[in-house]
Amino acid sequence: xxxxxxxxxxxxxxxxxxxxxxxxGRLGPVPHHARLAERxxxxxPTLPGIGASVLPEWVNGVRDIAKVLLAALDGGGIGNxxxxxxxxxxxxxxxxxxMEPGRFAGLVLTGSQGTATGEMNTPDLFLMxxxxxxxxxxxDARSAAFQDLWSGELDDDAVTQDLEVxxxxxxxxxxxxxxxxxxxxxxxxxxNPALLLWGANDVITPRTVAERFLDALPAAELVTIGDAGxxxxxxxxxxxxxxxxxxxxxxxxx
Amino acid sequence: MFQLxxxxxxxxxxxxxxxxxxxxxxxxxxxxxxxxxxxxxELFERYHEEYVVAEQLGFDSIVVNEHHNAPAxxxxxxxxxxxxxxxxxERVKIFIAGNILPINGNPVRLAEELAxxxxxxxxxxISGFVRGGAVESLAMSVNTLHNxxxxxxxxDLILKTWTQPGPFVWEGKHYNYRCVNPWVLPLQKPHPPxxxxxxxxxxxxxxxxxxxxxxxxxxxxxxxxxxxFKAYDEIAVEHGHTPTPAHRGYFTRVHxxxxxxxxxxxxxxxxxxxxxxxxxxxxxxxxPDVGAWMAPPGYVSRExxxxxxxxxxxxxxxxxxxxxxxxxxxxxxxxxxxxxxxxQLNELRVRFGVGHLGVSHFAVEDYGHTLRNLxxxxxxxxxxxxxxxxxx
Numbered sequence: 001x002x003x004x005x006x007x008x009x010x011x012x013x014x015x016x017x018x019x020x021x022x023x024x025g026r027l028g029p030v031p032h033h034a035r036l037a038e039r040x041x042x043x044x045p046t047l048p049g050i051g052a053s054v055l056p057e058w059v060n061g062v063r064d065i066a067k068v069l070l071a072a073l074d075g076g077g078i079g080n081x082x083x084x085x086x087x088x089x090x091x092x093x094x095x096x097x098x099m100e101p102g103r104f105a106g107l108v109l110t111g112s113q114g115t116a117t118g119e120m121n122t123p124d125l126f127l128m129x130x131x132x133x134x135x136x137x138x139x140d141a142r143s144a145a146f147q148d149l150w151s152g153e154l155d156d157d158a159v160t161q162d163l164e165v166x167x168x169x170x171x172x173x174x175x176x177x178x179x180x181x182x183x184x185x186x187x188x189x190x191x192n193p194a195l196l197l198w199g200a201n202d203v204i205t206p207r208t209v210a211e212r213f214l215d216a217l218p219a220a221e222l223v224t225i226g227d228a229g230x231x232x233x234x235x236x237x238x239x240x241x242x243x244x245x246x247x248x249x250x251x252x253x254x
Numbered sequence: 255m256f257q258l259x260x261x262x263x264x265x266x267x268x269x270x271x272x273x274x275x276x277x278x279x280x281x282x283x284x285x286x287x288x289x290x291x292x293x294x295x296e297l298f299e300r301y302h303e304e305y306v307v308a309e310q311l312g313f314d315s316i317v318v319n320e321h322h323n324a325p326a327x328x329x330x331x332x333x334x335x336x337x338x339x340x341x342x343x344e345r346v347k348i349f350i351a352g353n354i355l356p357i358n359g360n361p362v363r364l365a366e367e368l369a370x371x372x373x374x375x376x377x378x379x380i381s382g383f384v385r386g387g388a389v390e391s392l393a394m395s396v397n398t399l400h401n402x403x404x405x406x407x408x409x410d411l412i413l414k415t416w417t418q419p420g421p422f423v424w425e426g427k428h429y430n431y432r433c434v435n436p437w438v439l440p441l442q443k444p445h446p447p448x449x450x451x452x453x454x455x456x457x458x459x460x461x462x463x464x465x466x467x468x469x470x471x472x473x474x475x476x477x478x479x480x481x482x483f484k485a486y487d488e489i490a491v492e493h494g495h496t497p498t499p500a501h502r503g504y505f506t507r508v509h510x511x512x513x514x515x516x517x518x519x520x521x522x523x524x525x526x527x528x529x530x531x532x533x534x535x536x537x538x539x540x541x542p543d544v545g546a547w548m549a550p551p552g553y554v555s556r557e558x559x560x561x562x563x564x565x566x567x568x569x570x571x572x573x574x575x576x577x578x579x580x581x582x583x584x585x586x587x588x589x590x591x592x593x594x595x596x597x598q599l600n601e602l603r604v605r606f607g608v609g610h611l612g613v614s615h616f617a618v619e620d621y622g623h624t625l626r627n628l629x630x631x632x633x634x635x636x637x638x639x640x641x642x643x644x645x646x
Contacts, residue, residue, distance in 0.1 A: 126550050127283075127392065128543040159560050166551035170399040174551075177395075 030149075032233045035241035040248065043078070045069060047092075049168040051161075062088075062114070062172050062180060066095035073103070082248050084108035086233050087137070087205070088169060091183070094213070097194075098186035105251045107194040107217070108244055111137070111205045111230040113178040115212050123204055124177065125169055130162050137230035139201040145235045184216040194220035195247040197240065199228035256603060256643055258636060259349055259612035260308040260628075261317040261505055264301050264335070266325040267619055268293050278540025282323045282389045282547055294328060300621055305339050307625065308346070311632025315347035315380060317505075317612060319451075320354045322393035333367045340375035348375055351451045351470065351505075352382025355412075356404035357394040362434055364408070365415040372440040379446040382470070383409055385458060388553045399552030402457060404428045409461075416445040449503070449610075454478045456485065456558060463489035463497075470503030470610060476585055476602075479504065483606055503610030504602055508588045510595045510630045518582075520623070521589040524616045525578045587616075592634030599635070600642040611639075 036042050048068050049055035059065060069092065073079065083104040085093030090112025097107045123136040134150050135141040154162070173179075194217045198210045207224070214222050223243055228236045269288035274280045305316050318335040321327035329335065332350045339348045348371060358364050372379040385405045391398045407426045411434075414422070420435030440446050450462035451470040462469040463486045471479050483502055490497045509524065511517035549559060581587045588598045603611055615627055 126398070127547065129546045132542060132546075156560050160556055163551065163556045163559055167399055167556075170397055170551040174397040174399065175395050 030234060031237035032241045032244075035238060036244060039245050040082075043076075043081075045072070047089075047168060049171070050164050055168070055171075060171065062091050062095050063099075065092050065172060066099055070096055070100055070103075079103045080105050082106040082108060082244070082251065084110070084244065085112065086110040087230060088113050088173060088178070090114065091173075091178070091180075094183060094187060095180075097190045098183070101190040101192065104190075104192060106192055106247060107190060108197055108247060109194065109213060110197045110232055110240070111199060111202050112196075112209070112213060113173060113205060114180060114183045115209055116176065116179040117206070117209065122206075125166070126174060126177075130166055133204075134231070137202075137204050138235050139199065139227050139229040140235075143235070145237075149234065184212060187213070187216040188218060191218045193247070193251060195243070196220055196222040197232065197243050197247075198222065198224050199230055199232035199235065200224040200226050201228065202230045202232070204230040255640075256499065256609045256611060257314040257347075258312070258639075259315045259317045259503075259505065259610060260304075260313040261319070261351070261612050261614035262301055262304055262308075262335075263319070263326065263614055264297070264328045266294060266328050267297065269325055276540070279544045279547075280325055281544075282393060284323075284325070286323075288325075297328075300624070302338060302342060304624065304628065305342050305346075307628050308632075309343045311628055312636055313346060313632070315349040316343065317349040317351050317614075319351045319382075320384070320386065320390070322357075322390050324389075333364075333371060336371045336379070337374055340371055340378065345378075347378050347380050349380040349449070350382050351449070351472075352384040354386030354390050355383050355408035356401045357386060357391055357396045358408065359396075361408040361411040361429055362415055362431060362436060365412040366436045366438055368412075368446065369416070369436070369438045369440040372442055372446050373438070377441040377446075379440070379442065380449055381446045382449045382451050383412075384451055385455070387548070388550050389547050391553070392547060392550060397552075398550040400428060401553055406461065413445065413448075416440055451503075451505075452482075454482055455554060456482075457555065459486050460489055462486065463495070464493045466490060466493070466495035466501070468501045468503060468610065470505060470612070471606070472505050473507060473586060474504075476605070479606055499607050499609030502606060502608040503612060504606050504608045505612030505614065506588055506599075506602065507586070507616060508595055508599070508613040508627070508631070509616045510590065510592055510627050510635060512591065512630070514590045514594055517590045517594075521582075521587065521616065522578050524618055525581065525587065588613075592630050592638065595631075596635045596638035596642065600639055603639075603643065604646075 033042050033044055046053045048059065048065060056068060059068065081104060083093050083097055084107070085091070087110070090109040091114035093107065094109060094112055094114055097104055123133055125133045131150050135146065138146045140146070196210045196213050198207065210222050214220050225232045225236050225239050225243070228239070233240045266289065268290065273288060274284065277284050308316055316339045318332045318339065319327065319329050320332045321329045332353060336348045336350050339346070353364060353368070355361065368379060368381050383405070385401055388398055391401055407428050411424055411426065411429055415434055415436060416439060421433045424431040424434055449468045449470055450458060451472050452458035452462070453472045454474050459469055459482050469486050471482060474482070486501070487497045490501065509517055509521045511520055549562065554562065582589060585598065585602065588595055590598065599611060602608070613631065615624055618624060
């Protein structure tokens, strides 16, 4: 979630939970947040079900999570902002944009899930260890960008966090696997500018997926980041943040 | 008196060993290109004959189960096996151990099928309900996150379908019916006996103990088995039940030959070769994803997942990578002459205080071995075992 910064004192990164009670996100502040915060107020929600962020009992899919997040935006009086999401977060953002297209000045999707690849060789989050799946999301899993965040021995807290993420992912995307047939048709409602910011070497949601979003969104452009995989925001945070900043600069967001 | 159960796994024998070793796991994604229908049809003739022989040799039940994508157990539809057993036999109980409730999809239809088996067999059904190994949910693409919930809800719905006159409405979390009213109901009243097989999941032990259902431990480690039966008793008592040996079962793998030497030699050959294949051999050094297939999200509680990770060191199925001697020493397999096998089975019976003992074979190419095993079990092992039990 990116709000174009205007008021003094807003140029900070703060974690934002759906119940808006503060607290750190899944990975805590990561480099692209800091860079975006030089220009914008950045709200990075910790999704319901992760950490202290409560998962309502009735949530049973991405659309339900989208409802929770939209309600939280209502509660915070937040609108006319740029909405963004990566991977499953991209799917959630796309749902939110299709449900309340007027609320968001722009949409940024990166490696967005939500459409089926239908390929046996696409890494399936539920058929491999979590961190092995994450490694497929990097162009270079030997790089410091991956090693710093994802390698090393796991203590019980880290295992718990991984389990939380996997359980939420299973709730939202076990079956059908990471997609909803109604998503792309519904995106026709989102007529504001959209940026599809994709890792050039994404093997989890390959370029064909980005092209489907490109076709579905009335005012979208596709920009790729070189030497980046599915998690382009973590692997190339500067390039990622600068592309979002460039996109946001021309929008009339608050 | 305890009950003796004969567990038929229906393994497929004859896929290329090399392909399995190279893939590193004989389950889920091990390609079915190696399946040969002619071979499978031959094997089913064998397995169906085993049902009959086992009844003649005095077993109390024939046990069938459910697995998917698994050469180790060609058992995708246990109720079809149960129907076959019902019509090939006259006396034995038919123990389905069990239907995997969360992946079945339609508990009312399942209640109907089980009722048919009970009717076909004139009231010989023992209906086991299981959550299934995690790979079964992956094979059928049923969300493992809901496995425990679906198991409990499907169970409740089946029991209500069997015991309360319809029509009634069911609006649950996972199942919804506007008119539950199947015409065909079980013969046994109030319903066929229910048993809960498991492999140490604490939650499954709780489920059985809270309801007073017998719990059957499936070839579990001995120390873990001690602990789970202790837990069972405590929980059962808390819920107003009086646990007896009839509430406990233990199933294990047995290979018996006329002498210890012969049995041990044959066992070594089979354990190292065919058996490793037909028990869903996994080698996580070769296939990095196998561990995740056994523990997908939500399949066990977070606490259990963390404990399992700590306990197993990331190797959930240590049994399949054990060496033969270790497996013998830890009694994960029972191998020997009738005298030895009877003594070791009796030790397990006494140790766990079980009223149900189940055996399955090492699966072997040589059908003669299987028949010889069965005959030795029926004619040599069981009389000894029953005599020992009578001396309790």
